[in-house]
Amino acid sequence: MNSTVSGQRAVRSAALAVLAAAAVGFPLVFSSPVVTNYAVYALIFVAVVSAWNVFSGFSGYISLGHAVFFGSGAYAVGIAARDWHINGTGVFALLPLAAVAGAVIAVPFGLIALRVRRHTFIVITIAVFFIFQLMAFNLNSFTGGTIGMSAPFLPWTPTAFNDRFYYIALACAAVTVVMAVLIRRSRFGLQLRAIRDDEDRARGLGVQAMRVKLTAFVLSAAMTGLVGGVWFLYLTQVLPQSGFDPLFDLSLVLMAFLGGLGTISGPVIGALIIEPGQLYLTIKYTNGYLSEILLGALFLLIVLFMPRGLVPTATEWIRRLRTRGRPAVPPASPGAAAPQASEAPTREART
Amino acid sequence: MTALLRTEGVRKAYGGVHALDSCTVEVDEGSVSGLIGPNGSGKTTLFNVITGYAKADEGQVYLAGRKITNQSPDRVFTLGIGRTFQLTRIFASLTVLENMLVASPNGRAAARRRAMEQLEFVGIAGHHAALAGTLSYGQRKLLELAYVLVADPAVILLDEPAGGVNLSLVNTIADRIRELNKGGKTFLIVEHNMEFVMGLCDRVTVLDSGAVVAAGPPAIIRTDRRVLNAYLGEDLADDDPPPPEQPGEQP
């Protein structure tokens, strides 16, 4: 069994290395700004969905209000650039502010929202989302109202612009995924997952549920805010309905569910599949609601036919293929290590 | 012998239903105490109040003389009271070992070693890497016992540890409890299996409709008229012989 485990690890490391090389080399191969545009959006959403997953996937509290952090991050950068008269590449120094904005908002938000049951939590996140969208519309002098905010001009060529943002987005994506992996392996992540399985039981074992949930919420919010700032600089503008987009969170949920809620690679794959598709539809059918219908329909299909998502389902198939023909071993057989231990395909798949 | 765990005059009502009515229970240090009573007599509610899952309307709970009434469950756990549930509650999507680590207070390597020790003790160490959701009912009961032990609590509340398991496993569990008790752990056990209780406990408290009806050594409790009333619901005349004892006869 040992050789299989280390063999698996070698394969996995090699795969990651190839992936990393491909990611870094992507803009060099596909240099057209049209293509890199798709890639930038895809990576932005990989980062956001991973940040979302750190909280919602691990704790089981589905947030439909992460747009609050995303939009706040975007607006934070815009407002700071305007009020502090920052131009050119100096704006990038404002990105930590976006993260701080997300974190600061998450504290009172979480303190209120995390005290209630999961389904009520979802509703509260929706309510807070609408509050923020309305504030963005109404606080004219602060947020620019319906006109929104514009990012300072960056004197780069279109290709260079997209390429540089590609690497920035790639960095964001890498950082959030790594953060997710580290959390999952940590004791903190264990407590989060225990909360997901049985919160009351976890408390009875000494887990300080509120503190754990709030920490995850704030971390997730900070990352989301940061990416919101990056998105703002890339798009060069933010409007109340784009920074606080009602479909934003539902798209995240769809990506996470498609890939596999709670796994790490799942939401990443979900984002890589869905975001380019959504972008394509938005570009092609600018005033239609086709993407909405498809979003809803796709979500229903997944919930009905593949509720665990791609990654767990696929790993299950692979495992079945591998053990085909061998006698069925009960999962908790005494003596020998359980088949799950070595056959558990990837650490991420173990939900 | 001092009472390590004591509830005093605890009252708890759910709407119009008085689940606990001036409940005073004492658990001596180093003892194995039983808590019995017909269904609905308030045993689990008392556990909930002690461990902070329910708020007492009146009354106090003391641990080693210190008031711990209405503290949150994680605080009660840190203070040294561990508890299992009637319907086993485990973390199904975590592995058996990970289940153990949730409760561990120590650093990585020490925590793993201690967790594996406890798993060995209850006898499921071989499944440490299996997902807890795949365990059988009896194995889950053992896991629950194990992870309550991991943080080395002084007092352990067991809610029907022998419920729904086969005879050999019941004996295993009883043996483990005896071993732990010899090592100094105090137990308060809710059970319906009379043989289990009578064979294991030094002292038994009987609840009926939320109030303590009798308390004392098992031999005395077994023939106490009030206890029989509580279970059988009839008034027995003084000179009626007590009903013949059969294993597990009580509802």
Add this chain to the structure above:
Amino acid sequence: MAHQIYQAIADGILVGGVYALMAVGLTLIFGVLDIINIAQGVLVILGAYLSYELSARLHLDLFLGLLITVPAMFVIGVVIQWAFIRRLRGRERTSMTLLVSYAVALIIEGILYEIYGPNVKQLNASYVQSSVHLLGFYLSDIYLYGFALAVAVVVAIYALLYRTRFGRSVRATMQDETAARLVGIDVNRVAAITFGVGVAVTAAGGMMFGATNSFNPNSGYDLISRLLAIIILGGLGSIGGALAASVFMLTVESLVTIWSPEWAIVVFYAALVLVLVIRPTGFFGRQPVRAQ
């Protein structure tokens, strides 16, 4: 100024009646089935469009049109429940129903948009514009009828739940699904019919909403957020609570509108958040809302 305030209160109460019509269906569905039906907002709009079609093409009186739209929406509700929601199981069932109904809402909204586009419509009838002049206040005819309708519907639902055999099965299922099954109640049928009733009520709500507001397919978002706030405030599952909370919230919003129309709606949500902090079960809620 005082007159303005009283008028605002009167308006708020009457508008609250309309919202109560919509909220009652939502809270019924949650109270009995543990389903948070996000699609309720867009279903109200669908009801409004149905009333619109009947009124514009067949020139049917709005209230008469209800005789058609209510059963139609009932059927739609049953279909939605049967096709998508019935299959959801497990511990996170309620959260899943929320997401699934959100998806259904998107689809319906998208289809409505494809058919009707973004232009607003409003239902019309002779009594929509007229009002009664009472004690110096103007009380819109349509709102008075709507309030009466809301009360009638609430009474009807209470009668259904507490005076009929079907209502008994519903209440039994609400308390303990397994036990209800064991005594022979067809839980699936109860679920489908209850959901259908909850949605059918939105037909009435839709007609009222369409008569008193201009609407387009997007109007569902704002609506569902308010309805959710209302039913949580009133206590998830409490019908009387939904009525009380509707009247209360709309009156508060009506009052705040005097000073600042834009912030009135924010006050709405802020009140929700505030109440949840102070009293997690809402005004009348029996169900504990806390993560306990």
